[in-house]
Amino acid sequence: MHKLRIYLSPVLFPVSLIYALVVYIRNRLYDYHVIKSTEFKIPLISVGNITVGGTGKTPHIEYLIEVLQKDFKIATLSRGYKRTSKGFILATSRSTANDIGDEPRQIKQKFPDVIVAVDSNRVNGINKLLEIYPDIDVVLLDDAYQHRKVKATLSILLIDYSNPICKDHILPFGNLREQSSEMCRANMIIITKSPAGLKPIDRRILLNDLKPYPYQDVFFTTFDYGDLNPVFSTEKKNISLRDVRNYSIVLVTGIANPKPLFNYLYENVSKNIDLLQYEDHYPFSANDIKTIEKKFLELNSINKVIITTEKDAMRLQIFSNIANNLKENWFYLPVKVVFQNDHKEHFNHQINEYVRKNKTHGFLYPKQSKIYS
Template identity: 45%
Template sequence: MKLDWGLMKLIRKIVFPFVPVYYLITYLRNVLYDRGVKTSSSYDFPVICVGNLSVGGTGKTPMIEYLINLLKDDHLVATLSRGYKRKTEGFQLGDEQSIVETLGDEPFQFYNKFGNDILVAVDADRRNGIKQLQDLDGTPDIILLDDAYQHRKVKAGFNILLSAYSNIYTKDWMLPTGNLREPRSGAKRANVIVITKCPDDLSESRKQHIIKAIKPEPYQEVFFSSIEYDTNVYSSHETKSLETFGDFTLVTGIANANTLVKYLKEKGKHFDHLNFDDHHNFTDQEILLLSTKSTLLTTEKDFMRLKQYDVLKKRLYYLPIKTKIDRPEVFNKLVLDFVNAN
């Protein structure tokens, strides 16, 4: 289970003296790459990076899926992720034998959803991962880098930076007190900045206020996106309407479940909430606890990890989400213009 938030805030205040140290290390690293002292690999085909400045919870997975849907009909698309918490090493390519343990939960979700329409690969060394994809008989036209904004050994041709509305990077602190992986100035590497998980009724004046705080460069566009929930919940064997879905236990192992909890409450749903850390590996005792619940609802990512347990199959459902972007025609054109130009 997650640490108590009050305790977490106390710990973050205690470690504040380490913030300048972390800032200096990451700042100097970026300077070395920006000045060419440390080298980055560039490519003569489209490489799109989706990432963030902060630790988790900005909506990278639905953004990758948005891009897949935008591009897959006209191009062979590959996703390349680290494969966080997988039990394999090196380069792995998704196939019919793949499971969560070989790919990681998010890449396995991509493979489970899109199948052979795309290539799904994992490699902690993104440069090696790109080389391995290039060496395949069916070389991908486009590679989408999932959570590689700080992976400076690779220079993507197009960078999409995400920042959650509830904790925009302009107001955040560096680790370990805050959530930033690198200084705010790192945002200048982005071609597009997307403020994610916005409320549906976000006003134009509020958007302009945020844009003013971000101070985008002339070459940057700022967009706002929200989460769009499916009207149905799904299991391994059936589909049910969310509207008529009865009481349940909500199980989440994501960075921030607040948006989902708020949405379900607004829908008038009654549920208990078991909240675990992001990418949580469930223990036998936790699976036994879940098996005592009559109905379980979880996220699509968590479903990838939990569906393997036979004892949960008849009671386990998930609620899919997708990204909804304001000015989609402008956003799509920027991406497609980059792809076509390369």
Template identity: 45%
Template structure:
């Protein structure tokens, strides 16, 4: 695979040229972006693959939803619906996509919508009777037809965009210079004990503009797994024989947090739609044992025959440094946007 990617280097150069021209056209306003009167905060990345967008969106929801009416807008990757959909009691993971459905289930006091056309999605949200005061755009860093007021760029500790290259040779969707659009860059999935020296080293490598802020976060796993009817401490099940199941981009940390030498780890593609054959295979391998999965996979599996044995491990994004500064930056942007809309 690595050799093939190297052989595809000319296509990576061409792809980089195409995305650079596109960005230039938007930067010079030859191609138009639409702005909106409400604060729009975009969370995304330069690369394909998991950088922890879902935990970061959930962090913002927790930060803002006590004071403001919040809506999330996602593409709804691999959903079995089209156009604009606003989540309601009839929604499920197939209609919304797994991550938006997770938002809807965890945060009943917010609006959750999906639309591949983010401009239309925002317009539809703002036409609702109870329109949101803040819109969080999930995975929309390259969606330049909308001009967000605040951009949060995520990059994984083990796969920094500064060390990467354009698709298909590397994993970048656009060139590294795209990072210049970010107000904030967050290095995600860091070790919990990441030293200040290592943070400084990464900061020098990313070489951000003076106006940009840099933060570091790690994935904080819960002490409990959660099932349909009970919660069980991780310490209780750590040495118990079980099935660990993940259909996410980078499942290794999840497996390592829970597994022992007797466990079987089942890996599926990211955003996998589990077929009846998949369910039967999982049941056969489980043989009555607990099946522990990620929260994102749980929303796709909870209506299946696995439910009596199925548990998920909650996670959240936790800041290694300067959480208060990050919160202040977000709240200040929202406050400033409100003042501008009334002026």
């Protein structure tokens, strides 16, 4: 893709300039209140990014739920990307990825007591949530950094460590939805997917390039992988990655960037991995299932397994006629967020205190920034 963009740069770069101008004008119209943002009298925590592609929004939303669910009534609102339904929908335990999207289904399956809703019109979605559940304490807005029709009271910007926005370009020449300078709207910045053994000097180099604003707190997180969970069987138990060490693996991914997952499995589990890579949020078909089955059967090993991501599992579970030999050997690998350098407690305290103090109103703009690295 990078080589293709370089080849097409004479065409893409002028288009990027036009797109950048349009985005810049739009943002200034919101900044100067020519276009109004709708405000609500409850905490609205936005989790989003500037880069197209995966920065780990869903795991960080799940982390926020874990932090807040003990003391507060939480709702999450997403547009429900690539769902086949329209309008406002409240998720239930029976909702499929087609109904609400793969990521909202993942959240509802993992946190059944949390209110999960989808609506491409975020203003309407929040109004509906407050109408149905007037006692909601906080709404978590998924992928809402560019959705300026709603005034988020706390904005968390995620930046992929391996793809910092300061070294990228705006669409379509690069991967940025808007100029990197628009990170000024964030109250907190989380550098995601950071290497576990990240050296202090490397943190300082990145932060020097990124140049966070004085009022922004910056944290570094990485991902930790859990046990393998069965995609289809509710009776089959989870198994440890240690149990499939040196197995032959078919890795099925429909995510933005499967490289970190592939590298983790290659370095820690098995060198024998066949990757079937699909586009992000890919709608699997019956023919795709046949392709996966064929690849699995072709593995010349008694010890073999199919591994996919948790998000992909949400879309695969709509298939009911999967052969038993596939069902019994098909697992998804969940991820969870880990804060580096023991700054978890400080982040948790900030989030809890913010919601506690602003359950009925309020906007947070930290007066003094800190770098939690």
